[in-house]
Amino acid sequence: MTQSSPFRFARQALVLGMIAPIRVYQWVISPVLPASCRYSPSCSAYGVEALRRHGPLRGGWLTLRRILRCHPWGGMGYDPVPEHKGTSSCRPSEPSAASRRSF
16 A cells, blocks of 8 residues: 555655754754764664654654663664564575476
8 A cells, every 4th residue: 555645745744854853963963062872873863764764653763762772871882773564684585496396
């Protein structure tokens, strides 16, 4: 099921409206502050990617969760934006030799 044009436009406008404050932070505030990112990618880059990949609701939720995890007693390291549910980044495996036989 695909979204109709007005809903797609509204979703994109909402996502862009949510990304705008993140971009302001990245361009204006972040360069003034010392680098202190605990995760890779940074929380702001994670937020932009999550909003673009998952939309305003799930992407906003993922971004909020990431920001709340970013504190001195939280985790650290590589933490990518998760894939959509039901999709896999792995390619389907090739059929085995037994399944390729024709009888």
